[in-house]
Amino acid sequence: MERPSADVSCRVAWADDAPAVAALQLRARAVDLAALLPPEALAADAVDAEAAWRQVLGRPVDARVRVLVALERNRVVGFAITSPATDPDCDPVADGEVLELTVDPPERGRGHGSRLLQAAVDTLAADRFTRAVAWTNAADDAVRRFLDSAGWAPDTAHRELDLDGSGSVTVKQVRLHTAISSEA
Template sequence: MTHSHSGGPSADVSVRIAWADDAEAIAAVQGRAWPEMYADLLPAGVLPSDVEVVAAQWRQLLARPADARNRVLVALERNRVVGFALTSPAADPDCDPVADGELAEMTLDPGERAKGHGSRLLQAAVDTLAADRFTRAVSWINAGDDALRAFLTEAGWAPDTAHRELDLDGSGATRVKQVRLHTAIG
């Protein structure tokens, strides 16, 4: 499933389902984005720094998804991965895993923002969730991530009052508050 929009540099940018060969590129994007995304939340050294280890996890995920509806999408500029998104059945106890899909992650390379990749990736993720017959999409975002919240709100998502606190390093010392947004799809 490739999305391109007329009127823009359509030949150079696209979104497609990730291949196992994309594992290293996805891990590299994650390695560049996460320190910035979690800079205020995590002590240095907590984030995985070995791209090879992360790439191996991605390879396994891409080769053998636990659920056929677990999908990884990559945003491309020419043949270069500049971002990725994960969609899956929603795992929350108050969600219906048949009707509710989750945008589990959407990450852009920090150097590739404000070029339209995020909008294309989000649209493709929602289209993918709709194709998997979900009628609602949810996404957990860090409560302090105003940019992501504004981006999703502009795209028609809204808070659904659910919130949670994650223990990021298992010690209880690093906790992050998250809010859940949702939107009707399909």
């Protein structure tokens, strides 16, 4: 007897996904940034977040900016954003970037991140990028291990982000990269 398989997939996000993506992003940030920011800094208006996502999903600034969603059945459990890389030392024709890869905290460890990362790399390859880059918090060992296990490695670039605009809360980040092929 064959075991039933999970109903999981990834696809390009639709404007109707805005409420689910916004809510997921707010939940994930509350968990992921809790050690870095005070609760009041993490408080965000869900209505404003949803409106911002509707704008992004309805009218991307560049045809190569894509938002992908990971689904379990018809429920959004993660999302990724891909685009041309914008760092000054990157080639916007050859280098694509995974701007964000987020999986809902209760859904982590179930394969959604791996499927989403592969879909993001496939999307970048379809857009004819030959290298992918992603920034991650230097102290986030779990994300670095995840990307390392998928063939990504640090490329020596680093930066410090000001999380609250005052300069008092900063996070160090490292850039990881991987070669990708646009051959089908």
